Amino acid sequence: MENTLGLEIIEVVEQAAIASARYMGKGDKDGADQAAVEAMRQRMNKIYMRGRIVIGEGERDEAPMLYIGEEVGICTQPNAAEICSLEELVEIDIAVDPCEGTNLVAKGQNGSMAVLAISEKGGLFAAPDFYMNKLAAPPAAAGHVDIRKSATENIKILSECLDRAPEELVVVVMDRPRHKELIQEIRTTGARVRLISDGDVSAAISCAFSGTNIHALMGIGAAPEGVISAAAMRALGGHFQGQLVYDPAVVKTPESEKWTREGNIERLKSMGITDPDRVYNANELASGNTVLFAACGITPGTLMEGVRFFDGGCRTQSLVISSVNRTARFVDTIHISSERPKMLTLH
Ligand code: VTB
Secondary structure (H helix, E strand, O other): OHHHHHHHHHHHHHHHHHHHHOOOOOOOHHHHHHHHHHHHHHHHOOOOOEEEEEEOOOOOOOOOOOOOOOEEOHHHOOOHHHHOOHHHOOEEEEEEEEEEOHHHHHHOOOOOEEEEEEEEOOOEOOOOOOEEEEEEEOHHHOOOOOOOOOHHHHHHHHHHHHOOOHHHOEEEEEOOHHHHHHHHHHHHHOOEEEEEOOOHHHHHHHOOOOOOOOOEEEEEEEHHHHHHHHHHHHHHOOEEEEEEEOOOOOOOOOOHHHOOHHHHHHHHHHOOOOOOOOEEEHHHHEOOOOEEEEEEEOOOOOOOOOOEEEOOEEEEEEEEEEOOOOEEEEEEEEEEOOOOOOOOOOO
16 A cells, blocks of 8 residues: 555645645635645546545535545546456545645745645544644654643653753744643743744644754644644654644634534534543554655745746655655655746756
8 A cells, every 4th residue: 555655645745735836825725725625636536546535625515525525546436346456455544634724825925735644444533623732742752741731841841852951942833812821831931932823734743853943833723634743743753642622612713602512522422532531642543554644835834845836847845754664755846747848947
């Protein structure tokens, strides 16, 4: 599964990123998202596989493409039996976020990417559309920091594990009113805070790499993005924990106001989640034997370059991570779209 798919999924995220990058800076976040979704779906449906979307653009009735439960890949098409030896094929679960950071693309800001994670059936936690409290940290701190501890305690542990003073640590937090106290607490320890408007997948994964100047991600983002981050962090050996947020008082949005705390606990129960307070780690969120992760920068980020167009083509940078091979592969690609481009860009 990993070798062939590993190559194909690079193209899936590349195509989504290129399509979305056309919308960069246009102030049209829905356009940026839709372009990524269409391109991702089109390329995915050319792969020789039997895939099913477990994290996608929403429920079937609210998303025309890449909805949860949608079957993707050549071997799910009506004439599949003629092309594919179905009984030999491993069924695959796929989590997608074709345009992670639609606002970033719309505003031409850094940090957006096309991203997906793949595993065998049942290998990815089918996260409900809830918020999730997250903690990501470098491999050296994995298993030492703990989301149940305070930010102050975790920064002390991080400082010991990385052998750095708190002043030399940078914690990424989403710039939201819900994080006012968290931000204050982190600053009090001496650590520095990098506030982001969107895109916590990139921030979480950046914790695993030195040179990004990101040492932790703390705070609340969306649960589906948490699963995708966990898929990468599991293979990288980084720390990732997530805890679902079911109390509407914690994150106030027009949607969350429709629900009560008890109502949310019931909703989770109906999805098979009986302990709403459970803390999930990376291995539980991405538990499959084989977990693959692929991302391609739309706008530039801490991990990857964005899409760079030139006359006759473009250049992309992607990251493919495999839990089996334990590889994090940065892939640089030139896409040639004209018969005779003026020149190919080297960087
Ligand atoms: C979160 C975060 C994502 O959107 O989902 C955020 O996980 C939305 O948060 O990375 P709010 O509802 O608080 O605005 C992203 O930033 C981009 O999809």
